[in-house]
Structures are given as structure tokens and as C-alpha cells.
Amino acid sequence: MTATTQKIEPGDTMAVSPALAQYTRETILGDLWKRDIITPRDRSLVTVAALIQRSQPIELAHHVALALDNGVKPSEISEAITQLAFYSGWGNGTTAVAVAQQVFAERGIVEDQLAPASVELLEQDATVEANRVAAVEGMVGPAFGALADYTTSVLFADLWLRSTLSPRDRSLVTMSALITANLPAQIVFHINKAMENGMTEEQVAEVITHIAFYAGWPNAMNAAVVAKDAFAKRKG
Amino acid sequence: MTATTQKIEPGDTMAVSPALAQYTRETILGDLWKRDIITPRDRSLVTVAALIQRSQPIELAHHVALALDNGVKPSEISEAITQLAFYSGWGNGTTAVAVAQQVFAERGIVEDQLAPASVELLEQDATVEANRVAAVEGMVGPAFGALADYTTSVLFADLWLRSTLSPRDRSLVTMSALITANLPAQIVFHINKAMENGMTEEQVAEVITHIAFYAGWPNAMNAAVVAKDAFAKRKG
């Protein structure tokens, strides 16, 4: 074991891989981020979600700052972190908190720019929710009553209704985290939810293409296969 | 890229997301951890296993310390790390070593409180083991003789028989790591093994519910579906 510690400064890509530096400059920054099917603000939300799911503090710090530059509000970053604590695990949430806190401090962002713990809740569609509850109960059965109850009371009657991140953006970051983690069953559900919350087929496909670079090609290809089926089913 | 480095202090959740702080306080600490279907000691073992699988040093340091407070012995933490090196990869094991070493040093825990390299081995059930060997050989075939041999000699004739962590607790941490990593085939095997080692259906369901918070909702839902089938088959 060398004496190297985990304290790692962002590297100079040119000093290790000129090819990787060129792909970053020409393919990612010079091409991918300029495609106008989704906005830079959307790309920032997608990238931040992928990095929270992967728990990569160095890249996340860069992309939280870029997200602010691209028009994501501090309260929206705060809310996206909370959303993803539930969908990708509490440890990913607290790591993202540590990173965002540093970026917020550098930018002079203070607490009244964040969403408070209690905010106005959006109205819930009772029919959609009843269908979801029935689907979960059918899936996990009576042995998982507590899990189903938390899902209903904490996630769908509270978290998803918080008005400080739009349902469409909440869907966007959730879907992005699930694609990054390669979770096909949940990707289907959340692609449909994202489209009910206003995203188009073309935009969903672009999100998956964007994630190819940030979560690796295989996760994007797997999501594309799942999305293709979901698109076909929606058309009936 | 900002000048931020990977040296990250645990963040102040209130300074980034008052909502996440409230969910932590009210839902996780005020509710989940107080449910008495499994003990706080069990919840600590489950959480530590999830964090070792995810390789999240900051959270892991907190939860190794809490596990000691909840009655997990240093020798049991040491043994759980060794177990999970095999089930979640050596790099996760050595990261956990680095974290636990700091916590042990803060607590004044010294080497004679750890399990030695060689300990008394429990007796093996020859029939159960013969069935397992046959199942693995059927699954991977003759091309994987070396992998099957290591599985038999290192894992099942040695690691699993070490008496310094009870078979029930060894099952608990293994099952928890597998749920966190979303590995359905192995989750089935280790849910059954956990129940043979004394856990009840209700306790397994509670472990999965606990992990929803620490490894994200989708992994828990996937495990619940798998567990539901495993429970049904056991009733046969």
C-alpha cells in the first residue's frame, strides 16, 4: 500500500490522458451539452442526479456549481438532494449535503434561499394514487405492510407533493438516478411518471443519451431498451 | 472544475436541506429505529453492512461508533468487515478497515479485543454443504472449477464457520449487503440461509424496510418482491 490518502484533488486530465481531455472538450462540452432537445438546466439536473447516485464528491462539487450557473435554484438543489436520499440511499444524500454546503458557502448562499422543512403541498390525484397503492400491495404483499405504509405516507403523500421542486423536475432527477443505478422495474414506472409530468419521448431519450456519458454506456443502453418498450406501450 | 477536494467533512444537513434534516429526525431516528421488530443492535449491523457495500466512509464512521454503542462487539465489527470483503469486494473491506481503525483508536479498542486470525470453527452440516456444492457446480459448470473450489474451501469450509460472529449475524450482514447491491439470485439464497439461522419472516421484512432508507427505495422494493416469493416457497 502506498502512502497515498483518499484526499484527492481534482486531477489534470491532460497529465494522464490527453485523449480523455479531448473527448471531454470536443464530444461532451462541444457537442452533447449543446444539443437543444433539453436545456442546459435540465442537463445539470440530470448530471447532478447521476453523481449523487454514484456518490462522487469531486465531480459533484463541479456540477452543483454549474447547475447554479445554469439556472437551478439553491432551493431546487436542496430539494433534489432530499428526493434522492429516498431513491438512492441516505448516505448518498448526506454526501451530497456535505458537497453542496461547500459550494453554497463559496457562493454566499444562505438559509433563507433554501426550502423550509415544511412547505405547501401540491394536491394529489386520488385515482392515480389509489392505483399505485394497489400495485405496490399486489407486488410486495402483506408481509411488507410497513414498507408499503412508509411509501404511501412519506414518499407519495409528502415528499412527491412538496411544491419546492416541480413534479416534472422531481421526475427528471429520480429517473436519472434510476437509469444510473440500472434499475429496470423502477425506470419503467418513472419514465411513465415523467411523461405524465410533462416530458416528451424525445426528451426522455435525450436524458438517457446524456447519462451514457455520466453513468457509462451499458446503463444507457439498458435504459434505452426499457424506454423503447415503455414508449410502445403508451402508444397502445 | 472547482478547487474543491475530496476531503469532505460531514455536512450540516440544516444548512442545505431542512427537509432532509426533518426526515432524518422524525422518520428515521424518531420512528424507524424505534420499531421493536428487530433490536437497535440488529439495525446497526444492517446499516453498517449497507454502508460497507456502498463504501461511504463518513456515514460508516458514524455507524461503526453507533454499532459499538448498541452492543456490537469490536470483534464482531472486525468479523463483519471480513465477511463483506468476500461478498462486496476487497476494496470495500479495506475502506471499512481504514474507517473502523479510526473509530477503534478513538474508543481505545486494542488488538486483544479483536478476533485472532485463527479461531475455533463451528461444525458444518455435511448434507446442507453437499447440496450447496452440487448446486454451484450445476450453475457454473466445469469451466469454473477454481471459483467453485475457492467457494467451498475459503468461504464455506472456513469463513462461514468462524465462531467469532454467530451464523445468524453473519447471515444478517451478508443479506443486508446483497439487498443494498440489488442481487436477486443471491438474496433468495441468503434470505433462506438467514431463516435457517434463526431469523423470522417478520424480521427479514423489517431488515428490508430498514434498508429502504439506507440503500434507497428501489433496492428495498426489489428485495421485497424476491422475499415474498421466498416466503411463499418455504411454506410450500
Next chain:
Amino acid sequence: MTATTQKIEPGDTMAVSPALAQYTRETILGDLWKRDIITPRDRSLVTVAALIQRSQPIELAHHVALALDNGVKPSEISEAITQLAFYSGWGNGTTAVAVAQQVFAERGIVEDQLAPASVELLEQDATVEANRVAAVEGMVGPAFGALADYTTSVLFADLWLRSTLSPRDRSLVTMSALITANLPAQIVFHINKAMENGMTEEQVAEVITHIAFYAGWPNAMNAAVVAKDAFAKRKG
């Protein structure tokens, strides 16, 4: 939360788990790495790929240094990092850059030992590539034209043809990363590609056995099941 930060020095395994230290010494270093079915250079490439996929900086620093000792050239490490940025995500690539940069600096490795951004490209087999393009189009359909186009132009008409890492070694690191991430569909494709690039069935099986230790037993068992089928299909 304790005051522990994420700045973690490599731990002393003996101070936490004498058993884990013994398994490392006797099973991994004293046995696994000495098996001659693949070379130590191959084992280093496999291990580095697994650690890049897992984004584990401490272990990666150790294994990048060991890879150099085992005959992997700096330009090959650089190229493997670039390859895996695409297959495991950009954040894993930039983390590996940060780690490799430190190791290169310690070893006095300078930029003219790296591959330049533009290198000679190998010739492409037009029939194989046409089949691949058709397979991807069939899989993802017209909604994913941009993803399919990037796959063709950036990955298969450029990255895979860079002559600074042999196709066989490129296959080796890609396959290793995919096994580590438990991606069955892609593992099949890349086992076949690795064998077309010169690897034998016995060597592929040994790579999977090696990864059991570095990415955890379940990922290796899953890959073995997939590989067994792939081997059988190749024999027709």
C-alpha cells in the same frame, strides 16, 4: 456524526481484522495472484478496471503502482482510464485521473510517455461493425438515434480503434468493469469480443475468478453463469 472526515489513510488491516489480513496474505497474494493461467500483468489490468468501476481511490493508487511494476505501460493505464470513462461513467474516469496523476508524479512519469490525443487507428472489420450497428438499432429503435450514432462514431469508429492499447487488453479491462458492475447483457457481448480478440475460455474463467475477490463473490457467480452459456453457444 463524529468529527471524522473523508480524508482516510490506508488502514492497517492487522489493527482491525487479523483474519482479513491473513486471507489477503495467504489466499490472495499467496495463491490467487500466483496462478499462471493469466499473467500478473493481466491480473493488474483486471484489478485496476474493477477499482475504476468501483471508484475506490485508495486501493486504486496501490494497484496503479503495482500495474506499472507488473509491466503495464503508463500509456496503457492512461488508455484504460479513457476506455472505462465510456463504459463506467465520466466521474469514474476523472477519479482515476486524479489517482493516476499522483502515482505518475511519484514515479517521474512525464507526458511524452502517455498516448497523445490523436493516434493511429486500427483498421475496422466492416462486416462485424455492420452487424453490431444493426443489432443496436434493433435493440433501441429510432427514438435513440443519437445514442446509436455516438456509439458508432465515438466508441466503435474511434475509441476501440486507438492503437495505444491492444484490442485484447481493451477487451480485458472492459469485460472486467462490466463483471464488476453486474451487467449481464453487456458481459455476454464483451466475453465474445474478448475471445475474438484472442482470449481463451480458460483465461476468461480465470478473470472472473480473480474478480470474485475484488468485486465480491455474487458478481463473479453471476458472470460465471453468463459465461457458461456464452461458452456453450460458441461451441454451437
